Every structure is written in structure tokens, then in C-alpha cells.
Amino acid sequence: MPPKKKKEIVPIKEAVPAVQELEHTEPEPEIVEPETVEPEPLKQISLLTGEPYGPRIRLVSEKAEEESSDDEPESDDEEEARYREDHPEMPSEFWHIQKLIKYMKAGNQTATMVSLCLLKDYDLTDKIIQKAIQEMGGLEVLVNLLETNDIKCQNGSLSVLLQIATSTEMKKYLIDLDIATPLIQMLKHPARDIQILAAETMAIIARIRKARKQIRIRDGIPLILDVMDVPDEVLRRSYDELSQASKELVAVAIGCAKVLDSLGSSPKVKEELRKYGVVRLMSRFLKSKHTQLIVPTMGIVQQCADLNVFREAFERVGIINDLVRHLKNDNVKLKENSALAIFKCASNRETRMMVRQAGGLDPLCKLVQSEEVHANKRLLAAVTGGVWKCAISPENIMRFNQNGLVASLVALLEENEDERVLANVVGALAECCKDPTNRDVLRIHEGLPKLIRLLSATYEPLLENVPLVLKECAVNEKCMDIINDSDHQLDGVRLVWSLLKHPSDVIKRNACLALVPCIRHAKDSPEMVRAFVGGLELTVSLLESKDTEVLSAVCAMIAEIATDPENLGILTDHGVVKKLAALVETDDENLRANLTLAIAYCCDWNRNSYEFGKLNAVAPLVNYMTSKNKNVLKGVCIAVYHLSKEPLNCVTMHTCGVIKYVLRLVGSDDPEVQIAAASTIRHIRKLALTTEKFHLKEM
Secondary structure, three states: OHHHHHHHHHHHHHHHHHHHHHHOOOOOHHHHHHHHHHHHHHHHHHHHHHHOOHHHHHHHHOOOOOOOHHHHHHHHHHHHHHHHHHEEEEHHHHHHHHHHHHHHHHHOOHHHHHHHHHHOOOOOHHHHHHHHHOOHHHHHHHHOOOOOOOHHHHHHHHHHHHHHHOOOHHHHHHOOOOHHHHHHOOOOOHHHHHHHHHHHHHHOEEEEEHHHHHHHOOOOOHEEEEEEOOOOHHHHHHHHHHHHHHHHHHHHHHHHHHHHHHHHOHHHHHHHHHHOHHHHHHHHOOOOOOOHHHHHHHHHHHOOOOOOHHHHHHHHHHHHHHHHHHHHOOOOOHHHHHHHHHHHHOOOHHHHHHHHHOHHHHHHHHHOOHHHHHHHHHHHHHHHHHHHHHHHOOHHHHHHHHOOHHHHHOHHHHHOOOOOHHHHHHHHHHHHHHOOHHHHHHHHHHHHHHHHHHHHHHHHHHHHHHHHHHHHHOOOOOHHHOOOOOOOOOOOOHHHHHHHHEEEEHHHHHHHHHHHHHHHHHOOHHHHHHHHHHHHHHHHHHHHOHHHHHHHHHHHHHHHEEEEEHHHHHHHOOHHHHHOOOOOOOOOHHHHHHHHHHHHOOOOOOHHHHHHOOOOOOOHHHHHHHHHOOOHHHHHHHHHHEEEEHHHHHHHHHHHHHHHHHHHHHOOOHHHHHHHHHHHHHHHHHHHHHHHHHHHHHO
């Protein structure tokens, strides 16, 4: 071979002694011969050994022209030996995979296809195999193959990527390589099998947020909706009756529905779907004969049901009836998605009525009572959620009572039960117990002790609902005796009161709402309230909350506590008057209704009524009388009555024109409002007469 002959040329050997002689003599410029440039081949040899440089340089040198076949295995072995020193535990498959990736990189179509076929024989879900493919740059090659014009290479690459993408780490790496762009383009491919594989792969990577964004901004959503729009005749016929072409159409639609199911967690994607009319497509698919298509479609339906605009659209196109129908399907995932969709949609009154009319309440009850469903916590959580929201309508509670629902729900109140299930069960009981008969059912089946024990839980949605059940049950004397047991074994009221320290505003609000009937109906209520060390101080401190719902609930609670003079004195010592007066400028109607009652009952201690006037709380209350809200009018009427016991407040109220308002309220249907309004007028007239007599005596 020419290179070896070149190395045997004699002048090269003679050049070395010549240089050695030059070391002992004066150097002459002419003596440096051009043959000394010949060490370049020696540098190439040193590169091939891999000593000073990494594998990338070695890979490039392999592609140089006229390389000998002997150099490749030497280089491979040295690389593998070095890698084995760092990773001695790697199995033999690791090195086989690396060789396959190298053949794919060669650029030869046949070698690439053979490598892809061999790759598919390995367990591509194995992390070691995935690591080998990634470290050798195999993922880049596989993604690049998607952009080739060779259908076999595209098919092989997609088949490999479909398995590799199951790993979260691989998903993220592929997304960084912008795999979304070629996948979107491949949905336009004329070959159905390519479309199916592309959709299946996209459905997997779309579980990552970055991929969802890429698909959305690259206009993938309208393309997906267009590709999956199969004819109605294909949807109406069973799979076995379809031609091969129609079966492929269904498979493409299933793949695209899975993509939408993965994309559906993004709020911006939901808006895109709404804009491109996905609801009509959902309605058609839910009526099809193909369960494999209905399951992912129901998945996107239940995700879109988070938005009210979708819930209203589902009501218009009749999707609610489909939700009820699929509750009876044998497919577990389909039942779960259907129940979840009902759970979310039933927050609308119209949907609750449609579920009842479609006969959906009985299947929900049967699912709650099924032992098979009890074993599947995700399905049980979805079903109990649907029951909870449907129970908001009193008409539905009547049907639930016929099915013995409350007893079935109480059986699920175990402390080791799934948290989501417990939260939904307790929410359903809170609604069902608005019916007085269900309070006794709950008590008879020993549900109250179980509920009180759940007050020690940490799951916030559960802690939001438990006080609401106790709130409904506290009006029942027998239930109240259990909640506030004399031997303090359960100590339900104390546990509810302790929730006032919770950071969640919703939990604090619901705890206050529960304590109002507890304080009202408990035996020896004043002593019970005072028994909680620091309880009244904690209650007053909640008046500093920024949440109007919490403030409203606390005011209702203070109004109930203040009916006892001794407790009112303690509240006053903790500065309740000043904090209530600071709230009078509010515009919230619920807060106004409860605030006025709290002010009214706090006036009955010492000089509190005078203090409210001094803090300029009286004049703003007169403005409340322009409200149309009956609760606000009742509260403010009672408040001005109590405030009018202080002469200076009468002057302020008269100046603000309170007379015309209270004269109107004297004709109220509520006797308490009538008495309060008339008493207020009496106090103001009495002050006016006293003042007039005083002036006459002076004259």
C-alpha cells in the first residue's frame, strides 16, 4: 500500500542522524529538508490510539477516506475498555447497543434499517439500554430519521422512540431535541401507520408541560382535530364490520384522542380546543361504537369540564346523557372518566337536573355500594365526587335516600381510607344532612364519632368538609350531645375550634360556620366557650383576616358568643369593639349582614355602644339600609336598635336620616325587624322629647 511504502523511504531514516550531527555543528538554514514534515502520519496514528483525544474525534476519523478495516475494532475495544473501567457493572447489551448506534450513524440506508430492526429486539424501556442510546447520540439520530423521506426509516425510528419515550428522563431529552416539530408534520403523512405511530408517540411526550407548549405554538391542535375527524358511518359501525381502511382511520382517531387527553391539562390548550370546536367532535365520538376511542375522549371531556364554558356547552349538545350512559360500561377507565366528568359538571344546577332525568343517580349509588369499586380508589374517588356534587340539589337527595346512600357513605368513613375518597364522602354527607332525616341515619350508623376523629387529619379538602357536616348535625339535639360529649372522649367542639388556627381561609371559615350552631345548641354553652383556653382571644384575632368570607363567618360566631354577658366582657377586653368598627366600610353583603349582628349584640356590655359611636361606626351603618338584601336589613335594623340606647348615637342616626328607613321597616314581615325598627323610633323620639323638655325648663 502507498502509505507503507512511503514510511520505508530511506531519506527519512537518514534525516535523523543528520539532525543529530547538526546538534554539534553550526546550523544552516538549507539543511532543513522538506521530508521533516513527514511526522503528520505519526500524529494521525496517535489520534487513532485514542490517547490524547475523546471519542468524538475518533468517530470523525473513522469516516476519513481509505481507512483500513483493522483500525475500527482496535478503536472500539479501547473505547469500551476505558468505559468499562468507569462502569464495570454494565451488561453486554450496553456495548451491543453502542455498536448498533454507530452503524446507524454511518449514513448507509441498509445499515440504518438493520440497526433499527435489531434495536427493536431489545427491551427499550430498560434504563441501561436507554442510557447507552443517549450517550452515543442515538436519540439525535432517531429524531433526525423522522425528517427523512424513507418511510421504512421513519417507521422504524417511531417504533423505537415510542418505547424509549416511556421514561420521563428520555421524554425531556427528546423534547429538548424538538421532537414535537417532526411529529406534528408526520400527522400529515399519507401512510396511516406513520400517522398512528406519530400520534401515539406525541401522546406520550405531551405529558410534559414543555411539549404541550411546543405542540400548541406550532399549530398542532387544529391539525390533530382535522386528522381525527372520521366519518360518522365509521363511528356508528362496530370495529369488526369495518374495512381495513376504516380500521386505520379509527386507529388514527384513537391516537389523536390520546394526544388530546395528554394535552388537556393545559388551560391554554383547552381554550384552543374550544376555539376550534372540539365539543361537537367530542359529542360524536362519545356516541360511537368504539370503546378504545371513547375512553381517551372522555378523558379530555372531564379535563375540559374544569371550565364553566365547556360545562354549559356539554349541556347544550347533550353530552351529559352520554356521561350517564357510560357509567354502566364495563371499562373501568371509562367509568372513572365519566364519574369525574359528572363530578365537575354537576356544580351547575342544570347538569344535576339532567343527571337525575337521565337516570344517573341510581348507577352512582350502585357504584358506591360495589365492593369491586371499593378496591379501585381512583374510581371510588370519582364516583363519590359525582355523588357529592349531585347531592347539592334537594331533589337528588330524595332519590339518594331511596337507595340508602347515607348508610353506604358512612361505611367508607375509615381513617385508613384514601384521602380523596374521604373528602368526597364527607362532602356528600354535608349535603345529605341538610335533610333532617339523614342526620338521624348518620347518628344511628355511628357516623359522628368517625367524622370527629377525621378532624385530626391533615388533608385540607377533608378538613374543609368535616365542619360542614357537624354544622348541619349540630341543630339536632341528640347529635349535639355526641359532638359535645360530657365525658370529653370525642371533644368535637374543641377540635373544630382548633381549626381556627389553620392557615387555610376556607377551613377557618367553615370551622366558624360550624361553631355557630354548636354554641347555640350546646348544653351549658357559655361555660363550654370559656373552657377553651385562649379560644375567645383567637376568635377576636380572626377579625384581622383579609378574607371577607372568614370575616363574615367570625362575625356570625361573635354574635352568637356575645349573647352571654360574661363572654361578651371577655371579648371586649380583647378589643372586639375596635376591630368590628374597622370593618363597617365594607361593601360585601354577607359580611354586612353578620357584622351588624355582631355590633348589635356587642353593644350590651358597659359603654360599648358609646365606643362604637366614638369610633364613627354608626353613620356608615345607616347607609346599609338602602340594601335590598333581607339579611342585611334585618341585621342593621337590630344594630341601630341597640346603638340607639346611647343618646349620642341617636343624634348621629337622626342626622343621617335613619327615620325614613326604619319607618319603612316597621312594616316588615319579620316580627323581630318590626320590633327593632319601632324601638329605634321610640328611642329617638324619647331623646327628642327629653331635649325639648330640657329647653322649655331653661326658658
